[in-house]
Amino acid sequence: MIARTLPRPRPALWPFIPILAGFVLVAVFAPLIAPHDPDAQNLLGRLKAPGTTARDTFYLLGSDELGRDLLSRIVHGARISLAVAIASVVASGIIGTALGMVAALRGGWTGTIIMRVVDIVLSIPPILLAIITVAVLGPGIVNVVVVLALTRWPRYARVAYGQTLSVVTMPYLRIARFTGAGPVRLLWRHVLPNIIGPIIVVATLEFGLMVLFEAGLSFLGLGVQPPTPSWGSILSTGRNYVSTAWWIATFPGLCLFLLVLSVNVIGDTLRDRVDRGSD
Amino acid sequence: MSPLLAIEDLTVEIRGAPVVDGVSLSIAAGETLALVGESGCGKSMTAMAILGLAPEAAAPRAARATLDGHAIDPARPDRMDGLRGRVVSTIFQEPVLSLDPTMRIGAQVMEALRLHDPMPRAAAAERVAAMLADVGIPDPRLRMRQYPHELSGGMCQRVMIAMALITRPRLLIADEPTTALDVTTQAQILDLIARLRDETGTAVLLITHDMGVVAEVADRVAVMYAGRIVEQAPAATLFARQRHPYTALLLRTIPRLDGPRKTALPAIPGAVPAPADWPQGCRFAPRCPLAIDTCRAESPPFAEVAPGHAAACWRSEEVT
Numbered sequence: 001m002i003a004r005t006l007p008r009p010r011p012a013l014w015p016f017i018p019i020l021a022g023f024v025l026v027a028v029f030a031p032l033i034a035p036h037d038p039d040a041q042n043l044l045g046r047l048k049a050p051g052t053t054a055r056d057t058f059y060l061l062g063s064d065e066l067g068r069d070l071l072s073r074i075v076h077g078a079r080i081s082l083a084v085a086i087a088s089v090v091a092s093g094i095i096g097t098a099l100g101m102v103a104a105l106r107g108g109w110t111g112t113i114i115m116r117v118v119d120i121v122l123s124i125p126p127i128l129l130a131i132i133t134v135a136v137l138g139p140g141i142v143n144v145v146v147v148l149a150l151t152r153w154p155r156y157a158r159v160a161y162g163q164t165l166s167v168v169t170m171p172y173l174r175i176a177r178f179t180g181a182g183p184v185r186l187l188w189r190h191v192l193p194n195i196i197g198p199i200i201v202v203a204t205l206e207f208g209l210m211v212l213f214e215a216g217l218s219f220l221g222l223g224v225q226p227p228t229p230s231w232g233s234i235l236s237t238g239r240n241y242v243s244t245a246w247w248i249a250t251f252p253g254l255c256l257f258l259l260v261l262s263v264n265v266i267g268d269t270l271r272d273r274v275d276r277g278s279d
Numbered sequence: 280m281s282p283l284l285a286i287e288d289l290t291v292e293i294r295g296a297p298v299v300d301g302v303s304l305s306i307a308a309g310e311t312l313a314l315v316g317e318s319g320c321g322k323s324m325t326a327m328a329i330l331g332l333a334p335e336a337a338a339p340r341a342a343r344a345t346l347d348g349h350a351i352d353p354a355r356p357d358r359m360d361g362l363r364g365r366v367v368s369t370i371f372q373e374p375v376l377s378l379d380p381t382m383r384i385g386a387q388v389m390e391a392l393r394l395h396d397p398m399p400r401a402a403a404a405e406r407v408a409a410m411l412a413d414v415g416i417p418d419p420r421l422r423m424r425q426y427p428h429e430l431s432g433g434m435c436q437r438v439m440i441a442m443a444l445i446t447r448p449r450l451l452i453a454d455e456p457t458t459a460l461d462v463t464t465q466a467q468i469l470d471l472i473a474r475l476r477d478e479t480g481t482a483v484l485l486i487t488h489d490m491g492v493v494a495e496v497a498d499r500v501a502v503m504y505a506g507r508i509v510e511q512a513p514a515a516t517l518f519a520r521q522r523h524p525y526t527a528l529l530l531r532t533i534p535r536l537d538g539p540r541k542t543a544l545p546a547i548p549g550a551v552p553a554p555a556d557w558p559q560g561c562r563f564a565p566r567c568p569l570a571i572d573t574c575r576a577e578s579p580p581f582a583e584v585a586p587g588h589a590a591a592c593w594r595s596e597e598v599t
Binding site for chain 2: 179
């Protein structure tokens, strides 16, 4: 009881909003921001340390094993990270929310089957499931989104299911149903607007995870394929040179850390606000 | 003329116990019938069953049921599909919870209208504004753009009434429409329902536990106890002379301004027993001051005791 009344210590929100906004801007304007072509190789300027110049090229964050500018690759990698995360959050969010609402509204066999499938998918280790799916579908950026959508929808389904159950008993839904609103109209106009708050919170928290999953899959070579820059694949090659060229693995790792941290702090704050709002 | 709504022998069971047990009702066009009883007597379930909203597990059934000439069946909600809105509408107890918090007032009332009567938005908005003004909402164009949380409970109930009546139904089922409202608002809402009934000829089935409300608007009264109707009569007749001890006691529980002061408020001893514990014989017998052995042994028939006045009591002559 005491624990509940005391405010939970939470990191301050203010530094993280500009960080996230910064990543988004960098991703959107990547071609304008990147000082060099991310794929341009310079075999005479391999593994240059940050701040060095080789053959008229200035490497602010150093160069990788093929002499490509690390900063340009990280800037373009932000695009991949955010695009994959947004696409997979939207896809899995739509699938999960729709299935969860239908399960709660229809109930009976339909509801039982949907929610048991949710349990099954949740019980499989996500990375393992992703690896198996990629192994079947083949690697690539579109397939990464497909994999993440197919493996991450159950969390939305659970939240949507629970929220819909509590909304369904409300008199206004009984009235909407009685006035003759069909199931699609009922879900779209009456249920969805009333459950969207918690869904958005889940989506925010999932967003950070999606960034990590994409990096993880790319790190394992199952995600974005070279030469397309992705933080995960840069990290993966950087691992081979970590004793001689520490910067290759360090900078994309730092970016991952900052992006995921800021998204999670924002998501946590959002969750607390929504919880308080529903009291 | 055949009645607008006629239900015969309606039964609803919850876990094997009949919560509504052989209820028969009829309402003529333009008439207000009040269904009165304590909490748990089955009056709301009766309304739900008529509307086809009783849970499937409750096995609702009726020997015969017609609504505006259409055969309906409490067990077949789909039979109501064409009748909702056009023939029958409903208002529930909690006006604030009855409005979708994420939809503007105008959009909600418009939805009720356009689902039954497809028309262009502008024309519908016109009708909605007129209807809202009609139920006494000042500045309807402004209110239409607002959300339910910006309105008071009384305003929300007016919106609900507007939603229910905008399709010009033949029958309005109002389940405790004023319970959640304060007394002044209650009176306004009751006046509003009575006025709209007189203007449109809509029949009203009013479900309430409040005899004061009944006295104000009802033409006819049916008193329900433990799943059965125990007395039914025109309102004036019933208030003048009760033929069932339960009705008599119920009327005596209304505090009076001109009565003796500083006396304890009268109450009926005991409570409505749970459906599973309903006694054999007359279900009111355990709480009845007039109960004799016959009452405890045998259920009294629901019979006419005077023209238009029926009661289910072995000792209806002795009730004062």
